[in-house]
Amino acid sequence: MTPSTPDRPLSLTYSPCPNDTFVFHAWAHGLIPGAPPVDVDHADIDITNGRAERGEGDILKVSHAVLPWVLEEYALLPCGGALGRGCGPLVLTRDAGGTGQAAGAPAVRAAADLTGRTVAVPGERSTAYLLFRLWAAEHVPGGVGNVTVLPFHEIMPAVRDGRVDAGLVIHEARFTYRDYGLRRLADLGEYWEGTTGHPIPLGAIIARRSLGADRLRQITDAIRASVHRAWDDPAASHAYVRAHAQEMDPAVAGQHIALYVNEFTADLGPEGLAAVRELLTRAADQGLVPPVPQLS
Template sequence: MNPLRIAYSPCPNDTFVFHAWTHGLVVGGEPAPEVTFADIDVTNGMAERGELDVLKISYAQLPWVLDEYALLPTGGALGRGCGPLVLTGPDSPATAADPAALRGRTVAVPSERSTAYLLFRLWAAEAVPGGLGEIVVMPFHEIMPAVRDGKVDAGLVIHEARFTYQNFGLRCLADMGEAWEAATGLPIPLGAIIAKRSLGAERLESLTDTIRASVRQAWAAPALSRDYVLAHAQEMDPAVADQHIALYVNEFTEDLADAGYAAVEGLLTRAAAQGLVPPVAPELIR
């Protein structure tokens, strides 16, 4: 088999999940792929253009790519208590008690096709009557400094920012995951693994088995991936990297199962009902 081409982020959960596969450690699995590291906004665009064989993208991007790509049931990011946060500076008029004060304000987001932004729009439709102001897209690691420095009024953050935002003097206005779980009871769908349907059913099954084996090997011998994870973690504190992995690599990473698929279908159905994404045929998801 020829090596596949894959793109995922340099974040600890992705490098942890894919370490065994990318280093040829999955016995009998797919050959080690050609890896491109890219921010989620970049991989979302790559998927829409049909680039590469396998990509980690936002679940919110699925409606635009499912004709060409299949959703794999392993390797992605879903969970509970791991949702995106809306952050503001300490002097912001918007507070957890009065999120409506965010009306007309400038908000930085990691991608307009990100799951974080979709959850944010579902939340803001009720919490911020009258609507938001300008939405500014920027790499997720630039958002907290931009809020701190007053370049934007608020920021929607993902990943390890859950553990570090207080270091920037910021406060949490709202937790999109808490809002989603309270409304639906479902886990929070964040990042999906997709692969080209043109690979064929047999290759897609082999790929799924390989990624699942990579996840299991990462859990079984976490020390093996340590150097790889930290080398790509943008000078992240090792303790924060460990927290990141513990939160985002869980039972849904190994297998979406019924609860994971229900979360994905629930997100896209709710979003389509509000005209935020195109409707998706259920058979394209499972």
């Protein structure tokens, strides 16, 4: 793709999830004075990860787990992402009394029961899956059997209907999984925080390095301004958030925003950067991702 110039809008891609539409509402709608104009596209995180790996797009919301493959072409921006505490991915199974995927297979009641079983995940380059692999290496002797990638909104129905033995879920599923008759087998946020003491790195904002240092500073300023405007006037983005989360209960959307839009969204800071570095260093040490010499 030809690098963007001031003569055309920058491409900006993020998910339709409430935290992203809340954060980027002001910038996407031209409400930030002096901010670079943008053409916005909404896509599931697995799609944006793939676009980043192929070098498609100027500014993208991606998983922190994909950074080792894209940092040569893209810079990690210090704002707009998703980190936090108490917001990690969950490993879900059917409620007690259910059966396994295969006829006659025992129910999954403990982490060790996942040995040789089928797990649905929201993307092979997702941070959720990277955390799952780190956790499973310690808690699932012999490893899981099959991993299947599904859009995150399809994972809980797949677990409920017995098409998979367990599912790795993100986002608002933290608040709704009981509605599907599912139970929490593990909270990977609790695992991560208890093991490292760091907040959980989930989503990152990256921008094409070829835009140049001045343009990257403009983009960073625009994102921060959009975050602060969202906080100052949260009602302004309601219609936009709802338009892209039509099937989500408004109360759940509010919980989603409150959980994932926090101080790290406005500024990654030393604490957030240390968390990302810890994740990628641990993963590289286990051969799960290529080494990352620096995060910038």
